[in-house]
Amino acid sequence: MSLPSRVQLIDVGPRDGLQNEKQPVPAAVKIELVHRLQAAGLTEIEVTSFVSPKWVPQMADNAEVMGGIQRQAGVRYSVLTPNLQGFEAALKTRPDEIVVFGAASEAFSHKNINCSIAESIERFAPVVQAALAAGIAVRGAMSCTVGCPYEGDVAPERVAYLAGLMKQIGVQRVDVADTIGVGTPLRVQKAIEATLQHFDVDHVCGHFHDTYGQALSNTLAALQMGVRNFQSSVAGLGGCPYAKGATGNVSTEDVVYMLHGMGIATGIDLDKLVDAGAFISDFLGRKPNSNVAKAILNKRAG
């Protein structure tokens, strides 16, 4: 399979990246981060989630953040909505895309959204219908497609099952997420293969956490299968609050460096992206969790 000439990146830093931060991050900082990401050329940004503030307090300012963004033409702003209550609140903030989020593992589904996989699909179905009726795009995140923090290895058949349910309720594209970053290339390819039973490759996004340092290899393995949409997090921010020990997504800086080095276009200005990562890392009081960002910042510092 020949590699694509262009890849679409979705930066999930403002949502996936910041949801797990213990220290409060003011809405103004989140808004500034979104502005810096779009200035760097990101055309898809996962901004926030409309979930219970008791479950994820860091996302309680969802409406304020969505309301404060100066939107740029051509940029798609997405938000997570686990149920109709979340969707109705999100609708007022005019997202371009909503994300329902399920899991290939029963245990993770219970821990993360307090219901079984089957119940989650029942909850998502009216959300998907309402979003499509309102002209809003719908993505489905599939967690634990390789491994689960509670159940261990997850079989590709579980991924195919969830992907099939997502397709049945009208989800337009899905994320194959390695939530705890345990995947290695061939296992990730099996999860993608299972997803391809129900979704066209153009409607599949790779979402790889980098806990075991495998995310770039997994990205390449997905690219070799024709996947052209990937999620990543500026400065490698993040981790899911219901997946203890899992680190952030692969950093957007590392993915962009790899893709550009392979002659694959992203439309992203790596220097501006590194600035965006430095901005949020400075606020959080730590170095970016990205080898490329650290190398570029060191080089700049001489």
Ligand SMILES: CC(C)(COP(=O)([O-])OP(=O)([O-])OC[C@H]1O[C@@H](n2cnc3c(N)ncnc32)[C@H](O)[C@@H]1OP(=O)([O-])[O-])[C@@H](O)C(=O)NCCC(=O)NCCSC(=O)C[C@@](C)(O)CC(=O)[O-]
């Ligand atoms: C799904 C629920 C809400 C079920 O939580 P529940 O407790 O079962 O919900 P409920 O319907 O019984 O309602 C209980 C309370 O929550 C409120 N509530 C109910 N819904 C909402 C809402 N939408 N927004 C705001 N409030 C809400 C509701 O109003 C009520 O409030 P009370 O009467 O007690 O004051 C909860 O489990 C939840 O919020 N979970 C979110 C967990 C989360 O955000 N996880 C991180 C995102 S997923 C992720 O990071 C993985 C991903 C996508 O990146 C991919 C990967 O790497 O795997």
